[in-house]
Amino acid sequence: MTTKKQLAITLSKLKDFSNPKATLEQYTTDSNIAADILWNAHMLNDLTKVADLGAGTGVLGIGVLELEGKVIFVEKDEDAISVLKENLEGYSNYEIVEKDIGLFNKKINTVIMNPPFGVQNRKADKRFVEKAFEIAKTTYYIGKVESKTFIEAISKDHNKKITHYWEYEMPLKKTMQHHTKKVKKIMVGCWRIQC
Numbered sequence: 001m002t003t004k005k006q007l008a009i010t011l012s013k014l015k016d017f018s019n020p021k022a023t024l025e026q027y028t029t030d031s032n033i034a035a036d037i038l039w040n041a042h043m044l045n046d047l048t049k050v051a052d053l054g055a056g057t058g059v060l061g062i063g064v065l066e067l068e069g070k071v072i073f074v075e076k077d078e079d080a081i082s083v084l085k086e087n088l089e090g091y092s093n094y095e096i097v098e099k100d101i102g103l104f105n106k107k108i109n110t111v112i113m114n115p116p117f118g119v120q121n122r123k124a125d126k127r128f129v130e131k132a133f134e135i136a137k138t139t140y141y142i143g144k145v146e147s148k149t150f151i152e153a154i155s156k157d158h159n160k161k162i163t164h165y166w167e168y169e170m171p172l173k174k175t176m177q178h179h180t181k182k183v184k185k186i187m188v189g190c191w192r193i194q195c
């Protein structure tokens with residue numbers, strides 16, 4: 001078993017998107033933030049059977065594997081999948097599902113996700129949250145702090161309760177054309193939501 005600090009270091013060494021796509025909002029969760037969220041989830045015994053929806057290069061799900069959980073990675077972009085596969089070398093207890101999350105229907109305990117923020121594609125984050133609510137008892141949703149109203153409303157609509165909330169300052173690397181500053185920081189929240 002690893003420590004939180006070691007987990008952050010391991011996650012920081014993973015390969016990033018080779019050619020991130022703006023339309024899919026491919027941003028990697030910062031390794032320190034991922035380690036903190038996963039550590040909290042681990043302490044709450046949530047990391048048994050986990051799905052990482054919109055897994056990207058696998059930072060969240062691989063953290064779960066490091067903490068000895070089982071993970072299903074769901075991702076529709078083949079370029080992301082090929083980086084994910086490289087990052088997964090040497091790991092076991094996982095499955096990769098190369099599909100749109102809408103086509104994934106397995107029941108699991110926990111969904112951990114940092115889905116598209118819905119900036120480029122406004123309906124995207126709603127679809128992710130509804131899918132998580134459909135398949136999991138517990139959902140960890142990482143999104144912009146401005147998503148608060150949306151998350152509270154959608155949770156209420158589905159009779160779910162927000163049990164925990166954490167806030168972070170997330171560095172976004174300048175990986176895309178439309179980014180101007182080298183490292184831009186945005187405030188993100190992580191909501192833990194249950195039935």
Ligand code: SAH
Pocket residue numbers: 024025026027028029053054055056057058059060074075076077080099100101102113114115116124
């Ligand atoms: N979870 C990763 C990646 C976040 S970026 C991390 O935290 O680092 C969001 C990811 O969702 C991208 O890799 C994108 O390709 C994927 N994605 C977007 N829409 C999707 C959909 N409908 N089905 C499956 N994956 C999707």
